[in-house]
Amino acid sequence: MSDLPHTETIGDPILRIEGIYTNIAQYHILQGVDLNVPRGGVTMLLGRNGVGKTTTLRSVIGHWRAHRGRILFDGDDITRIPTANIARSGLGFVPEDMGIFADLTVEENMVLAAVSGPIDPARLDWIFQAFPPLKTFWTSEAGNLSGGQKQMLSIARAMIEERKLYLIDEPTKGLAPAIISTMARALKDLKDQGASILMVEQNFAVAKALGDTANVMDDGRVIWSGEMAELAGDPTLQEQLMGLSMEAK
Numbered sequence: 001m002s003d004l005p006h007t008e009t010i011g012d013p014i015l016r017i018e019g020i021y022t023n024i025a026q027y028h029i030l031q032g033v034d035l036n037v038p039r040g041g042v043t044m045l046l047g048r049n050g051v052g053k054t055t056t057l058r059s060v061i062g063h064w065r066a067h068r069g070r071i072l073f074d075g076d077d078i079t080r081i082p083t084a085n086i087a088r089s090g091l092g093f094v095p096e097d098m099g100i101f102a103d104l105t106v107e108e109n110m111v112l113a114a115v116s117g118p119i120d121p122a123r124l125d126w127i128f129q130a131f132p133p134l135k136t137f138w139t140s141e142a143g144n145l146s147g148g149q150k151q152m153l154s155i156a157r158a159m160i161e162e163r164k165l166y167l168i169d170e171p172t173k174g175l176a177p178a179i180i181s182t183m184a185r186a187l188k189d190l191k192d193q194g195a196s197i198l199m200v201e202q203n204f205a206v207a208k209a210l211g212d213t214a215n216v217m218d219d220g221r222v223i224w225s226g227e228m229a230e231l232a233g234d235p236t237l238q239e240q241l242m243g244l245s246m247e248a249k
């Protein structure tokens, strides 16, 4: 199994995770995660269920604290920085549970997400084009949206301001195929604008279409890093790394 063969070729990554260990209660969940996110493009974080993908994202944003190792964001050590400050420094996080405020309107959810000031109308127009239901239900309570529309709002909250890095946890989980396409198109649009994205995604078609580089985790570590195309084109490698070829998922 190759060990991080491409790491040296990635110059000046926007995010550098250096050997982090994170415990949840008495459990040793992350056990020396090394991962680089290049500037520009989509880095996929893959692996079986329960191997630590979400915990890795949550350790970056500071919801869980790494007790060993270092996390460098745009060159700054954020390992012990409060979550609100990390977010303000340009990190957008789309959690798996969507993290929206059900009792607030779509508009209020968006206003709160724009941490640096009033919403930029041009950016909002772009979001409405990507996710038309958000315009339709602008004054409705977010709790009344459908599952797919809630996911759109969750991603839109991260997209409402230009962030240096977007962390996106399973954006297509549990969604119908038509909504998955809408989601993938919006993320592709974000990528085409030059954004840097670290994304957990179990949907192979989406991972293959969007991913530039890939990292596969197992048992609390990254066990393989390389080009997404290399992994997508090699069922034997997929079987070896994830116990199942991605096409078969």
Ligand SMILES: Nc1ncnc2c1ncn2[C@@H]1O[C@H](COP(=O)(O)OP(=O)(O)OP(=O)(O)O)[C@@H](O)[C@H]1O
Pocket: 024, 025, 027, 029, 047, 048, 049, 050, 051, 052, 053, 054, 055, 056
């Ligand atoms: N709050 C918690 N309390 C106890 N254990 C937890 C908690 N959150 C996560 N874990 C455990 O940590 C491990 C890693 O979970 P994590 O959610 O990071 O995995 P994952 O790779 O994202 O999985 P999935 O693909 O299923 O979302 C799992 O064994 C999980 O049961």
